[in-house]
Amino acid sequence: MSRSEESEGQAGQGRGGLSLGLDGRFELLPDVRLPRLDSPHAEAYEARDLREPDRPHFALVCRRELLPRVDILERVSRIDRGSMIKPRQWGVVDWHPAGGRRFAIVFEEPGGGRVFGGSLGEFAPMSLENIRRSVIAPLVPLLQELSERGITHRAIRPDNLFYTDESRSKVVLGESVSAPPGLAQKAVFETIENGMAEPSGRGPGYPPDDLYAFGVLLVVLLTGEIPCADMTDQEIVAAKLKRGSYSALCGKARIPLAMLEPLRGLLCDDSSERWTTGDLKSWLGGRQLTPKLPALPPKATRPFRFAGTEYLDARSLAYALGNDWPNAGPSLYNGKIADWMLRSLGNEPRAQLIGNTMRRRQYASAEDGGSDDRTISRVLMALDPEAPLRYKGLAVNIEGLGAALAANYQKPEKVQLFVEMLKGRLPLAWFDAQLASRPELLSVKKLIEQACSFATRARAGFGIERCLYQLNPQWPCQSPLLAQEYVCYVKDLLSALERIAGRGMPSEEPVDRHIAAFCAARTRQVPERLLNNLAAESATVRHMAMLQLLADVQKRTGPARLPALTRWYASLLAPAIDGYRNRPYRKQLADEITRLVEQGELGLLSVLFDNPAAVRADEQGFAVARAQYRQAANRISWLEQGGLSGPDNVLRASRQAASMVSAVLSGLMLVVLTVFYAM
Amino acid sequence: MAEAAKQTKAAKETAPWRPRILFWTVLLPVAGLFLPTLTVLALAMLPTLGAYVAERSRENHLVVTVGLMNFCGSLPAVVKLWSGGQSFAAIGPVLHDVFGWLVAYSAAGIGWLIYLLMPPIVASYCRVASQTHVQLLKHDQRRLVEVWGEAVAQPPETGAPPGAG
Incomplete structure (x- = not known):
């Protein structure tokens, strides 16, 4: 169905419906769905460029529970090549079909349809010449530019390829920003390490990961089918580990001789040996390169038996142990694994590391229930340092830890695994287990060190919520209060709370654990005292801390006026006014509050209440x-008991009075006599 | 300074007789000089002596009340004595003057009267003053309650904690 047909088909419902502005230039039409342009984790809707209405656009509305790649949007939009669907505009919109605010990205629509619809029956293999001309030639420069800009695509797969026009002479790569990197990739398109990881926890990866996916894409285009389509992700990774990626994916396929060389290069499992875009350009230019041989892991002289299977290399064994967590422990605790590593694989440093881990387990206290699981995780790191961090069936790449936590945040059982992992400092153990130092991971390590520290503290402003926001700088605040909002940045928080307060005074407190952690992670300068007070038993102390926290945010980011939020706080802090004994002062405070509510400045309200x-x-x-x-x-x-009018007092007073009266009369008499005798 | 005070005290203790000598040295000649006047006054102020005898309180209010009036009433007789030259010869006519006695003793009587009438008057005054004072104090209390709430009327140990309003 063409675009016009699709739009007209829904015109009855869509035209005249609600259209949403995005930065004033683009208009989104929530009633005009474009299913053919859907991404696996985002729905497509029609969008219009109000300045150039003739150029077709579509918008992807991201799911609330998945983090779009906001960090690379700006860079991706600046890519010059026309070989990729570029985002034109993005932002948060009031998305009424979902009953809340959502992140939306507007793209320019490709002229042609998808290259590969996803159904094998509809797809015919492409000729080698066609692949060279319309796929490799336009996409290699694109991959090079992405690499130079420090961006990874992480969504290179056949169903994310579009023809640029109806002539189908050239393809463009689809979008990769509407969901976490690698989330929609099947394991077959991912390297061994990424394939082991949970899709949401693969992380942004590196340019060689894109080249690997590009290699698999070429295999699909050449053969017209997805390799290992009948295998599960776990079986695919196991096959790649056993035989190497090239053999596992191309073993049964009929690959043209001319493509053997690039495919071996692109599907090399050692990322440092993998072909680069430069190699591909040379190959396109007709230069012959040394063919890459599959780099298989060192084989043991004796197999290690686990769950009825014999393993001859540490990576395969680690992968099998990680996938069968309940049985992994008993197989490891007998101590044979260190011996196997030393004697059969001859890897003394790793054997020593495993031995140390086992000894640490023996010293761990009996009450430490997580010790066994941590031991397994550490042993797996020693067996296969390049593999993702594994814990109780959860496997995430170290750079994808934050994204995986975010994607699984609505699953309490998964969140618990992340908490245990961070409290046990397993991510830091993963860094220690690496064979060589990796400078590119230094910033990630610093973030994860902080997260491990935050996870051990249960107070508001810390805990797993703080880890969530610390590890995901673009992740929107997950507070139930902001369920209908989409607050990624702290500058948007107060506006959102103002909207909520404007709709009616909510019964909840304006700052919960999520908002506290969000503010603490984003502003990084929240005083400890405030965070401590957020958990105070006294409601007044708690509310004051909340007010000071948000007042600080308002001071840093604005907006200048928040009358509804100020009123909300004023109502919460009403008991604090009653704390004052002096009623006229209370009234004075109430009048002052009324004035400040109009003014809408939380800082002034804070000063008013925080007055020791x-x-x-x-x-x-x-x-x-x-x-x-x-x-x-x-x-x-x-007085009522006769203190003043009692007989004794009266007698005493009357005597004194008599003396005084007498003195006065005597004085008068003296005057009279003096006058009389003087005359 | 403390040293100086000690020295003064010691000096007072060692010479207590000095003022007395000075007193008698001055008073006796003066008394001798005014003996006729003192004789007339002594007779005219006999009611005061009576008041002194009848006085029960230590403050001597009765003596003061009667004495002051009695003294003023005695002054016409003293003036008459001094008109006769303040001599023992002039005492006779003065003592024979009924008007002088009448004035002196009447004045003393007025003093007695004041002393006797004052208690009911003062009692009435005190009663009215008490009532007025109670009203004022209650008004003050009401004002305090208005400003500070009912808690201000409670004793500290049972007072509501801050924040309870």
Whole structure:
């Protein structure tokens, strides 16, 4: 179905429906679906460029639970080659079909359809000449440019290839930014290491990973079928480990002689030996290169038996142990594995590392329930250092740890595995187990060290939530409060809370564990005191800490006015006003709050409530007032009991009064007599 | 300074007789000089002597009340004595003057009267003053409650904790 037909087919529902602006230039039509342009993890909708309405565009609306590759969008959009569907615009939109905000990316639509629809019956093998001209020639420069820009595509597969036009003379690579890298890739298109990892935890990888996928793509185009299509991912990886990728994928296929050389080069399992784009260009130019032989792991002199299978190399054994976690422990604890490593494989350093790990397990306390699992994980690292980090059936590449945590965050049982993994500092053990130092991983190591530290602290602002945001700088805040929002950056947080407060005063507190961790991870300068107070038992202390946290965010990122959020806080902090004894001061505070709510500045509200001098003055004033009250009560009691009008007091007072009256009269008499005798 | 105070105290203790000598040295000649006047006054102020005898309190309010009036009432007789030259010869006419006695003793009587009438007057005043004072204090208490709440009326040990409003 052509684009126009598709659009018209839904025009009755779509035209005149809600259209959404994205940065003012593009208009998204939520009612006009374009299923043929769907990505595996994002639905396609029609989009219009308001400046150039004749150029067809489509938008991919990303799933909320998957992280788009926001970090490379800008760089990908600047790629000059016309061999890739480029993102034109992206951002968060109010996506009413999903009842909330979603991340959407607008792409320019390719002129032709998909090269490979996914159904084997519909696809015929391409000729060698056609592949050279319309696939290799345009895509190799693209891969080179991606590599030079430090970007990996990680979605090179047949169903992500499009023809540029109806003539079908040239192909373009589809998008790779709507989901985590490598998520939609089948294991067959991934290197051995990436194939071992959970799809969401493969990480961005490196340019050789794209070249490997490109090699598999060429095999598919040449043969018209996906290699190992009848095998599970686990079987594919096992086959690659056993025979090498080239043999496993091309063993039964009829590969043209001219393609043997590039395919051997591209499917080389040693990434340092794998063909580069330069090699491919040379090959295209007719230069002959030394054929690569499959680099198989060293074989043992004696096999290691596990679960009825005999293994002759450490990588295959590690992979099998990792896939059968419950049985891995008993096979490892007998200590034979270190002996096998030493005697059969002759790898003394690794044997020593395994021996040390086993000894550490013996010293671990009986209460430490996770010790056995950590031991297995460490032994697997020693057996196959290049493999992903494995723990209780979960396997993730170290760079994909954050993305995997994010993708699995809605699965509590998986999250628990990540918590145990980080608390046990297994990712750091993975770095220690590497054969050579890897400078490219230094920044990742630093982040993971922080995450391991945060995972051990349970307070708000730390824990697994902090790890989630620390390891995924673009991951939106997962607070239930923000379920209808999409807040990736801290600058958007307050606007989102303002919208929520504007819709009606929610019963929840404005800062939960997620928002606290999100702010702490994004701003990096949240004082410990505030985070401690977020977990305080006293609601007033807790709310004050929340207010100060968000006031700090407002000060850093704006917006300047947040009247609804300020009102929300004012209502939460109402009990704090009642904490003051002095009622006129309370009224004064209430009036001041009303004024500040209009002003919408959280910082001022924070200063108003966080006033220890006023609290102290109020307490002192109250103590004085209570003393005055008691004093007055005592005086009243004394008076009512005849303290002043009692006989004794009256007698004493009357005597004094008599003396005084007498003195006054005497004085008058003296004056009169003086006047009388003077005359 | 403390040293100086000690020295002064010691000096006082060692010579307590000096003021007394000075007093009698001055008073006796003066008394001798004014003996006629003192004689007239002594007779005219006999009611004060009576008041002194009847006085029960230590503050001598009755003596002061009667005495001051009695003294003023005695002054016409003293003036008459001084008009006669303040001599023993002039005492006779003064003592025979009924008006002088009448004035002196009437004034003393007024003093007695003041002393006797004052208690009911003061009692009435105190009663009214008490009531007024109680009203003012209650008003103050009400004002304190208005400003600080009911908690201000509670004793500290049972007072509501801060924050309870």
